[in-house]
Amino acid sequence: MDRSSAVRRVGVVVLAANLVLVAAKGGVWWLTGSLAVGSEAVNSLADVAYSLVVVGGLYLTTQPPDFEHPHGHERIEPFVSLFVAVGVLAAGAGVIWSASTTLLAGTYGRSAGVAGVAVLAATAVAKYALYRYCLGVAERHHSPALRATALDNRNDILTAGAALAGVVGSALGHPLLDPLAALVVAVGILYTGYEIVRDNVNYLVGAAPPEDLRREIVERALAHPDVEGAHDVVAHYVGPEVDVSLHVEVEGEMTLREAHDIETAVVESVRAIPEVDDVFVHVDPKALGEWKADEPDAQ
Known part of the structure; x- marks a missing residue:
């Protein structure tokens, strides 16, 4: 299945699952009137709202390139992810508020029983x-929006x-466990929101990719039998994808x-x-004076 179909399918599956959970x-x-279950129902309703936005956003990101967007629309994905992050942070703040007011009021709701x-x-x-489903597709297709969705589902667990x-706890006569557990979970939710913001801001501001990816870029350039060095290697995020420019060094006496064949390869x-x-690859002849034999992978 191609990237567009896989990404759109995930959005629809998540939306459908959240609708079922809201109803249940x-x-x-x-x-039952249970406060705990009621809070979860509201949480799932919020999930439906953001799922609609994610589905719309993923539809836009998977549109083919056009005249105004010759590289496609994948760069919209970090903005979709940031919307998810706002929802995650709001959920964390809401849990803290609900748990705190419950503790202060001493009203813990009714037991929900077996249901x-x-x-x-x-x-x-x-x-x-x-x-697991969202994370798997996100890793296979390098989708920050689906990764953010996966982390949000982890929060819901x-x-x-x-x-x-x-x-x-309420059934066992210890209703205080409800708001106390909620406060602990809220910390995890807020940290997840921070993770999503951190990752996607890097996509938007053109941060460098991880060092192991840059190392692989240099190794692939040097693997060509006629390339004897590489320098001025620049790799940076443009949306969720990486653009690369580098200079490769070759012997100067060639046609x-x-x-051109070396550059293409x-x-x-x-x-x-x-x-x-x-x-983007620039070919430097040895005689040009840019030879850096001691630093083959220097920037």
Whole structure:
């Protein structure tokens, strides 16, 4: 399956799953009046709202290149991810607020009984499945929006677990466990929001990729039998993809056609790296004075 189809399918699957969870939790909340289950129902309703935005955003990012966007629309993805991050941070703040006011008021809601335990346990299982599914597709297709969605689903496992602890604690006569667990989970939620913001701001400001990727770029350039050095290697994010420029050093006594063939081979080799989009290679003859034999991978 190509990237566009895979990414869009994930968005639709996540939206459908969240709609089912809203219906299930809302039904238990209406029947039992449980504060823990009610909070989870609201959380899932918020998930539906952001899922709609993600589906729309992923549709835009998977549109083919056009005259105004010759490199495609993948660069929209970090903005979609930041929207998810806002939702995650808001969820963390909401959990802190709800837990704090509950602790101060001393009103912990009613027990949800077996129905509450069942729906929250099912939520945790479903969210884990969505987390693994989204993360797998995100890694295969290098999608920051799907990675952010995966992390949000990981958060929902924690919130469902906290709500489950509250329901079980209430049933055992310890309702205080509900807001206390929620406060612990809120810290994890806020950290996840920070992770999403950190990663996607790097995509937007053109940060350098990890050092191991840069090392692989240099190694692929030097693997050509006629390339004896490489320098001025610049790799940076343009959206979720990496653009690369570098100079390769060759013997000066060769034809223009031979130099062109070397450039083409290096470009194709580096571009074969999944994270890389565009590659620009400048061929330097030895006699030009840019030879850097002692620093073959220096920038």
